[in-house]
Amino acid sequence: MITIQNIKKSYKKNVALDDVNMTLENKVYGLLGPNGSGKTTLLRIISGLLKADHGSIVFQDKSIQEASIGYLPQKFGVFKELSVYEQLEYYCILKKIPQLQRKESIQEVLESVNLEDMINRHCKELSGGMVRRLGIAQTFLGNPDIILLDEPSAGLDVEERLRFKRILSAKDFPFPIVISTHIVEDVESTCDILIVLKKGKIIYTGTPEDILNHARNHVYELSEKDYHSISFPHYLVKISGEKQKNYRILCDDILNESWKREPEIEDGYMYLVKGPFHEV
Template sequence: MLEILDLNKSFKKKEVLKEISISLKTGVYGLLGPNGAGKTTLIRCIVNLYDITKGNIRFQGIDVTNNNAFSKNIGYLPQKFGLFKELTVYDNLQYFAVLKKISKESMDTCIKESLKKVNLQDRVNNKVSTLSGGMVRRLGIAQAILGNPQIIIFDEPTAGLDPEERIRFKNLLSSIKEDKIIIISTHIVEDVETCCNKMIIMNDGKIFKMGNSEEIISIARGKVFEVKQGIGIDSNWYVEKTFFRNGEEFLRVLSNKKEGHKSLEPTIEDGYMCILKGI
């Protein structure tokens, strides 16, 4: 279990994270929130890139706050991931394997297994400079899972991936999630909708809600309506999107007041927006 207890993080006088407390058991968690919500700062505190201003982090009951030794249990793909472009794919992973203190005896096997899981085994001797953006992202995923860490954290892992690669990433999660804590940070609900056991919704440096898909969806039940375009917009409505049917334009709106319009079945995205907008 990974426990984050009353965590605060400030940069000078700016408080970025505020009294965050969550407990994570084995499973895949979607860390959702708009840009600037504090997701990346929270991740960097967990992986020990930032010192914590206040609070504690425990892993399996042991206090690992600001403990460099704890990082060997974590695989991490940052939002912006750099590699040595003039080195080969294999050499780059060998560099990360040394940093992770993977033994020489098992290093080659670990590297080849990671590359196979992200479908880059045929690029093992290619220089990174020859790879496409999507391949570089997949190589970043390979280094995160290298060495079979107990905690794996992906920050915007599908950025730059095409639809086929996104499906491959979801399949990869299914193959590696056994006995692991996996956190996927994103602002795209679709990225976590099909592959996460639970969702953690952040905004303004705080945890607003943690729950499974049905719990998030239930927050929007009775609050999603279809309104024909041209009807006056009420100040209580949050217009989520527009769509067309039979040549006519409609709005999908959220409201905590019964508006007398056609009610729609809520989605995870509806629940997410209700939480963020206080509906």
């Protein structure tokens, strides 16, 4: 278990994290939040790359520095002249994986991200999405105590995005996995717990199912004509339909009952982030 207590971090006067507290068990966590809400800063602090101004992170009664951490940064780079095998062997050395175990570990993680055929290719031959998958693979090497993935599915095509979700759903991992993203779709079916950050503060911790309740009675679908006639505060979630367009909105006003819709996870998340829509 990892306990994160009272973490604060500012960049000069800009407060990036404002008293963040959470406990991470052996579950998959989706760290959601709009751009600039503090997700990367939090992951960098947990990984030990960045020092918090205040607070502590404890791993099983010890300092987090003693934990083995698998970390995928937002920008993951490779040594272009190394082969895929050599690149991962380099990570094995950093993670102190004994030489005899390296080959098997490397093959295993490459298979999990569907890159086994690239094992002897130069990293410079990999596409952007393949580099991202190599980045995900290296986090699983060794016996990590925690895995931190900063926007893992950025740049992955639909098939690889689905494969990544399957990896996460396939088994119970013996360590926490934290996935940072601002795309609800990436985490809704794979994460046990969602944590939502807004302006450096946690505004929601709970299951993906419970988050949609935040938008209950706030979701409406209007025709184009009706939508253009409203003037109260609202958030436009999406426009769907071909000929007859439906405008799905979040608002605090009570509208025609026939326009009301059941909330989905994305509605709940957007209401938390954008709402409320009346003066509080």
